[in-house]
Structures are given as C-alpha cells and as structure tokens.
Amino acid sequence: MCKLRYIVSFFLLFSFIPGSRAYSNLSADSLGLTEVIQQVINNYPSIIKAEQDIEAANARIGLAKSAYYPLINVSASYTRLGPLTKLTVPTLGSFTMNSANNYDMGLNYNQRIYDFGKTSGKVDLEKQNKLLSQLSVEQLKQQLSLSLLNQYYSILYLQEAIMIKDEELKTLGEHLTFVEKQEATGTSTQYAILSTKVRISATENQKIDLQTSLQVLQAQLNSFLGNPQEQPLSVKKELLQPTVLEPNEKLISNAYQLREELKIAHQRSEIASTRYRLAGIANYPEFDLYASGGYKNGYFPDLNKLILNYVAGISFKFPIFDGNKVKYNRQQAQSEIKSTEQDTELTNRNIANEVIENKANVDAALKKIMQQELQLKQAQQAFELAQTSFQAGTVTNLDLLDSQTALAESRLDLMKSRIDYTVSLLKLKISTGEHIY
Numbered sequence: 001m002c003k004l005r006y007i008v009s010f011f012l013l014f015s016f017i018p019g020s021r022a023y024s025n026l027s028a029d030s031l032g033l034t035e036v037i038q039q040v041i042n043n044y045p046s047i048i049k050a051e052q053d054i055e056a057a058n059a060r061i062g063l064a065k066s067a068y069y070p071l072i073n074v075s076a077s078y079t080r081l082g083p084l085t086k087l088t089v090p091t092l093g094s095f096t097m098n099s100a101n102n103y104d105m106g107l108n109y110n111q112r113i114y115d116f117g118k119t120s121g122k123v124d125l126e127k128q129n130k131l132l133s134q135l136s137v138e139q140l141k142q143q144l145s146l147s148l149l150n151q152y153y154s155i156l157y158l159q160e161a162i163m164i165k166d167e168e169l170k171t172l173g174e175h176l177t178f179v180e181k182q183e184a185t186g187t188s189t190q191y192a193i194l195s196t197k198v199r200i201s202a203t204e205n206q207k208i209d210l211q212t213s214l215q216v217l218q219a220q221l222n223s224f225l226g227n228p229q230e231q232p233l234s235v236k237k238e239l240l241q242p243t244v245l246e247p248n249e250k251l252i253s254n255a256y257q258l259r260e261e262l263k264i265a266h267q268r269s270e271i272a273s274t275r276y277r278l279a280g281i282a283n284y285p286e287f288d289l290y291a292s293g294g295y296k297n298g299y300f301p302d303l304n305k306l307i308l309n310y311v312a313g314i315s316f317k318f319p320i321f322d323g324n325k326v327k328y329n330r331q332q333a334q335s336e337i338k339s340t341e342q343d344t345e346l347t348n349r350n351i352a353n354e355v356i357e358n359k360a361n362v363d364a365a366l367k368k369i370m371q372q373e374l375q376l377k378q379a380q381q382a383f384e385l386a387q388t389s390f391q392a393g394t395v396t397n398l399d400l401l402d403s404q405t406a407l408a409e410s411r412l413d414l415m416k417s418r419i420d421y422t423v424s425l426l427k428l429k430i431s432t433g434e435h436i437y
Contacts, residue, residue: 106294258433
C-alpha cells in the first residue's frame, strides 16, 4: 500500500501543481534538499577523505619538482688510520706519508643538469593524477547526492502518505459517528458499525507501518547529517514543473561533454599514455653537476694542518642494460592504454543508454500524471456521489468505504506519479552531466 520500493529519490525545485508556489505550505523549520546536500558534502567523511587525496597529490607534484633543485648538505667526519705509511730517504731521514687522525668538513652540492625529460614527465604525470583525484571527488559528490535524494524523497513520500492517512482516518471517524447515530435510530446496523471500525483499524495499521518506515529513514538521514539518530526532522515538498526536452541526439552530445565518468576515463587514458612515454625514456642518459668544498688535513708536508680544499666536476650516466625493465614497463603501459580505450567505449555506450532510458521515463511519467489526474477527479466525484447515495439509503456502508479508499489511493498514486516525473526528469539531467549539488 505504501509503495516504499517505488519511492523517488531526486531533487525537486518547484511545485508541479499549476498555479502553486514552492514552499507555500511548508513549515519554517523543514529542511530543503539543497540545504541537506550542502551540509553533508561539507562534512561527510568520505568527501573529506577524497579531498585529502588532492592534498596528497599536491605533495607528490612538489616531490617530483624537487628534482629541479640542487641537493646541498654539510658533512663532517673523523677517521683514525693505522699503521701509518712512512718513507725513508737516505741522508734526509724518515717521512710519514699520512696522518693518523684525519678530519674532513665540507659543503656538498649536487645539481641535475639535464635528464632528457624524465623529471618534467614525472611532474606532468603527478599533475594528471591530481586532476583525476579532483574528478573523482566530483563524482563522489554526485553519488552522495543521489543517496541523499533517495533518503530525502522517501521521507517526503512518507510524510505526504501519513497526511493522507490522517485525513482518511478523520473522514472514517466522522462516518463512524454518523452510522452510530443511524444505528441508534434504527436506520443502520451493527454490521455497518463493525465494517467501519475494521476499516479504521486497517488504516491505522497502514499509518503505523508508514510511521515506522519514516522513523528509520529519518535516523538514516540524521546519520548523513551528523545529527543524533533520534532527532526529529521534516523535509520540504519540492517538485519540478514539466519542461520541453531536447532531442536524444543533443542530450547524448551534452552528456559526452559533461559526464564525470567519461572525463575520468579520458584522464586515465592520458595517464597511461604518459606512463608509456616515461617508460620509453627511462634509460636516457643523465648529466649532473657536483661540487664540494671545505677543510681537511692530511696534506704534505704538514699532515695535521686543516687546509681549505674543493672538488668540482660533471658526471655523465648512460645505462647499458637494465634487465629488460624498460621493455616490460612499456608493455604494461601499452596494455593499460588499450584497457582505458575499452573503458571509454563502454562508458560512452552506458551514457547513451541512460539518456535514452531516462528520456523515455520522463515522457511516460508525464502521460501517467495526465491519466491519474483524471482518475482522481473521477474518484472524488464517485466518493461524493457515494456519500449522497448512502445518506439516501441507495448504497451500502461498504460501498461508501470502498469509494473512500479508492479516493485515498488515487491521491497517493497521483502524488507518486508527480514525484516519478520529477525523478525521471532529474535523472535525465544527471545523465547528461548536470550537477545536482
């Protein structure tokens, strides 16, 4: 009866009912969807964690750029040598060739001069990884928003359903009073009273089920918001009006340009291409500049005197054999490129299918609204006619109760259809890459 499995889950901005204004019948303390989504996105742990990944990516970019800068350090050492080397020259005596106590203090400098694009390639790779992290954060926000929408509009549906049940119970209570008065005057029977009480009991049971489901969903939404699970809350009724839609081809074209999933697939392809290029230049030569200067002893003839000294030069390193590391790294990168190409193609197909499916659902939902508005009008007139006929004694109490139930169900069905239309419309917008947060 409550149709919870069909509860909608999307962002509704304006009332669908023609001539009505958004929020006109809402309490001031009700939560709006935008408010809920913004609060959760600003504080939800998974979003904060994903944003920290971006900070880590910035650190990796800085680490890759550190290869552009020189390495400078100060060193100091003491070495005890023995035995000492001595040289004996006739008529001149013996000479010690090295010092037993050796001291060395210096400033060391090393700078990469040129590495044929290795460093710049690593920096570019880390920048691309950062962009991928940023896209992943946006995708996570979109996914989290969808979860919130489900919670939000499940609560909205239950709120509206409970209100309809309250109105139904009020009408049944008035009818029970009426048939009890009739029974007192002999124009009604105990069976009519019992039938009305049974219908009231069934409606109350349905309301209890709705209230239980509402409490569960409120606790879940409070968990998203970081509130105590028992904290009461209500949501605003926000519905979209019908709109003219673009052709499928235009919608699909927009989706190909805006969807985060496709951007992520393209970005992964770029990263794979960069890794392939880096694997190809891994064995290129490197030129380094090095210099060191300071004080140390051990110079002839005064081996114990600390003397200012320096050393400077340029080094060249050219790998000859690396155990086929470059070969296999290139194979791995090439395989990753082909894999991302297939991911991109699959994403394109899925996006096109989503757009077409959601467009068809929008059209179908709009038709259902028109049909159910007509059904509601008929159910309203049938109920009014049943009331008049019951008072005139031409229909039974059960006929009146059935017409009342049919009216309540028509109201629920129409409300659900209006929400379904908005859901389908917003799904269509989402499938074309439009953000809902």
